Amino acid sequence: MNYSNQQSTRQEPAPVPSPATQPASGPLTREELQLAARNHSMPLEALRRDVTPPGLHYVLTHFDIPDLDGSSWHLRIGGAVERALELGMAALRRDPAITVPVTLECAGNGRSLLEPRPLSQPWVLEAVGTAHWTGVPLAYLLGKAGVLPDAVEVVFTGADAGVQGGVPQRYARSLPIREALRPDVVLAYQMNGTDLPPQHGYPLRLVVPGWYGMASVKWLESIEVVKTPFAGFQQEVAYRYQDSADDAGTPVSRIRVRSLMVPPGVPDFFSRRRFLRPGPVMLEGRAWSGEGAVTAVDVGIDGTWLPAHLDKPAGGYAWRRWTLPWVANPGEHVLSCRATDITGATQPLEQAWNFQGMGNNVVQRVPVTVE
Amino acid sequence: MNYSNQQSTRQEPAPVPSPATQPASGPLTREELQLAARNHSMPLEALRRDVTPPGLHYVLTHFDIPDLDGSSWHLRIGGAVERALELGMAALRRDPAITVPVTLECAGNGRSLLEPRPLSQPWVLEAVGTAHWTGVPLAYLLGKAGVLPDAVEVVFTGADAGVQGGVPQRYARSLPIREALRPDVVLAYQMNGTDLPPQHGYPLRLVVPGWYGMASVKWLESIEVVKTPFAGFQQEVAYRYQDSADDAGTPVSRIRVRSLMVPPGVPDFFSRRRFLRPGPVMLEGRAWSGEGAVTAVDVGIDGTWLPAHLDKPAGGYAWRRWTLPWVANPGEHVLSCRATDITGATQPLEQAWNFQGMGNNVVQRVPVTVE
Known part of the structure; x- marks a missing residue:
């Protein structure tokens, strides 16, 4: 088995095998628990922060975190x-550096809510985070190298290696040339003003604002401009909207509009049920979309929708804070939030199923007990 | 409900209710999945590092991470x-500061392996991490305050509040006076040389070397010296070795001897099954004990035990690196590691069950495929 060259673009395009596992109804498997223990989402109270520190920002590592030496890399x-x-x-x-505030979200966020449940990282609904990424614009380096006129894509390969769906591989993804040349796509060596932490791609990662996290290749080692579309596993097999194992599907790309709420009050340790006192509460959260600006957030209180106040956006692809004052009356309540973006896209009230559990942006519902 | 004073030492000692939930056989519950998504363990490849960065170091937050302002705290x-x-x-x-390298481990590490499974944070086996904690020795501040001669314990209360086992509370734990006066117990404001991250207790936490993590109270707001033993929930109800719900049990304190291995080769994304090539491999990992120095690590290869080489310890309560060269032959193998400390305690080959799933230091077993 050779882990170093399986994703070379000199290979013939791979056939499209179905993923190794079919969706399951019923209990979480030991494999899913192992993944949930390794990778982490963002505790929802971190939605209070404009910027998410390492350890709170979500992390998904397909294989192992490589142990790279920045001085010889x-x-x-x-x-x-x-x-x-x-x-x-x-x-x-x-080289000239830029800093871009970017909300990254895993394309599989919300997967564990689906029924039957696609077997992969069992995210609930908080696989998200926003950081300031600093580095060299990709377009600047591509300009230095000089992209040939018949090039169609750019392939990014990381140092992380393993097996997925039976295929030995290094993690690799491509971008169309027009996306790769956007001025805000960055080869980042800093997160929030300090060197990248190991789990976020040290020493260098790609950050593609507006796209789900799978596009932002970590532990980057190689950038290859290609004249035919890349057919690697993470492009042709994984990260697709499919109806079934036999459906070739369509590729996952930009982040669907979504909002989340800081659950008010205090939690029960085990159930995470929320408890709060009667009286005024400022409900707050964040909303984002990879398709364009968030233009509205509506907050549902026991099924009645009210428009939230939106703060000024921090950047084209960074989440936007929303607030809504609420007077909590004793009893059981269900709070929810629903964002709409400039394209008119809005979050669904009922989730739509797909074979890999991608892009589930169903509205969050937070049951609370006011005592 | 008053979350701010429920753990006051002026209260009568609480009765000892049984935890809200009985152990379960069978599938992981949605509540456990939520906890697994919120809290995170340390990916095992981080065992290669002497010091664990934030985001790789394990984190358990009982309630919400408080959003504290260090300037007014x-x-x-x-x-x-x-x-x-x-x-x-x-x-x-x-005040005078010290820096202490400390391995912290959650007392519930290994819980999800037990059958029936105690219902709480469903750790697999990597809820551990080692950091350099910098701050003021607790003994120095207790000396400044002057401990009265009839004091028996010191109670530490954090800013984090919520409900556990039906009891509203702020997180609080006590230490016996003799432990509180140890020279290496620190009120830490730095982790690995920078301000504490929010999830590790910003702006100040207690760090008790040698004890399971529950003793190292985060988001510390109050230290109260008391003349009668503290009877708060996290002392009297949670964190006990119990045979059953009706057993008062004994308190959890020091970390039981344990070792873990960096799984060799590369993983399958979903199963985490390991694959490697035939030939020489350096097996490596870390071992620690809260009872005293680790004196031996034995590595099991398909059931045959060989003594590993131990590096010099980095501190009294920091993990110790071990290595063992192995020549991998094609086929299926099971690797394991087993540490012994200076008290003669060694890791069990078969795990012992207890009602809360505490202190499960059963040897790790790593199946590998050599191709």
Whole structure:
């Protein structure tokens, strides 16, 4: 088994096998529990923060976190370019840098709510986070290398290796040329002003604002410009909206509109049921969309929808804070929130199922007890 | 419901109710999945690192992570002392500081392996981490305050509030005076050289080397010296070794001896099954004990035990690295590791059940496929 070259674009396009596992009804499996213990989502109280620190920001690692040495690491840029480049961290840090506030969300967020449940990372609904990513614009480096006119995509390969769906591979994804040349796509070496933590891609990762997290390849080692569409596992098999195992489906790309709420009051440790006192409460949360600006958030209180106040956006692809004052009366209540973006897309009240459990942006519902 | 004073030591000792939930056989519950998504363990590949960065170090938060302002926060020290104190962060930073390398582990680590399964945070086996904690020795501040001669315990109360086992509470735990006066018990404001991250107790936490993590109270707001043993929920009800719901049990305190291994090779994404090539492999991991120095680690290869090499310890209560070269032959193998400490305690080959699923230090077993 050779883990280092399985995703080479010189291979013939892979056939599209179905994932190894079929969706399951019923109990969570030991495999899902192991994944839930390894990877982590963002505790919802962290929605209070504009910026999510490491350890609160969601993390999904497909294989193992590589243990890379930033001083000897190099990035290779090649393929359909005029000049292949090989750059160390010192060289990259001398290039012009930008800082972009970006909300990243896992495409599988909400998967564990589906029935039957697609077997993969069993996210509930908080696989999200917002950070300030600092690094070199990808477009700048592609400009240095010189993209040939007949190039169609750019392939990004990380140092992380393993097996998925029976296929040995290094994690690799591509972007169409027009996305790769957007001015806000960044090769980031800092998160929130300090070197990337190991689990977020040290020493260098791609960050693609507006796309689900799978596009933002971590532990980046190679950028290859290609003249035919990339057919790697994470592009052709994983991360697709499919009706069934036999459906080729459509690729997952931009983040669907979504909002989440800081659950008010205090929790029960085990059930996470919320308890609060009667009286005025400021409900708050964040909303985001990879398709364009969030234009409205409606808050549901026992089924009655009220428009929330929206703060100014912090950036094109960073979440937007919303607030709504509520007077809590004793009893049992269900709170929810629902965002709409500039395209008119809004969150569904009932979730739609798909084979891999992708893009489930159903509205959050928070039952609370007011005592 | 009053969340701010339920753990006051002026209360009568609480009766000992049984926890709300009985152990379960069978599928993981939605409540356990929610906890697994919120709290996170340490990916085992992070055992390669002497020091665990935030986001890789395990975190267990009973209630919500409080959003504290370090500039207005104050620590109160009172009770059976000659002089009550109230200190802000600026004052604490002027006091003498120490840095202690400490391995912290959750007392519930290994819980999900038990059958029937106690219902709480469903840890698999990696709820651990090692950090350098910097702050003021607790003994120094207790000396400043002057502990009265008839004091028996010190009670630590955090800012985190909620309900557990039906009891509204702020998280609170006590230490016997002799433990509180140990020179290495620290009121930490830094983790690995920078301000505590929110999830690790910002702006100040207790760190009790050698004890399971529940003793190291986060988001510390109050230290109260008491003349009668503290009877709060996290002392009298939770964190006990019990045979059944009716057994008063014995309190959980020091960390039982344990070792873990970096799983060799590369993983399958979903099953975490390991794959490696034939040939020499350096097996490695870490071992620790809260009872005293680790004196031996034995590595089991298909049931044959071999002594591992131990590196020099990094501190009295920090994990110790072990290594063992292995020549992997094609086929299926099971690797395991088993530590022994200076008291002669060693890890059990078969786990012992207890009602809350505490202190399960059964040996880790890693199935691998050599191709």
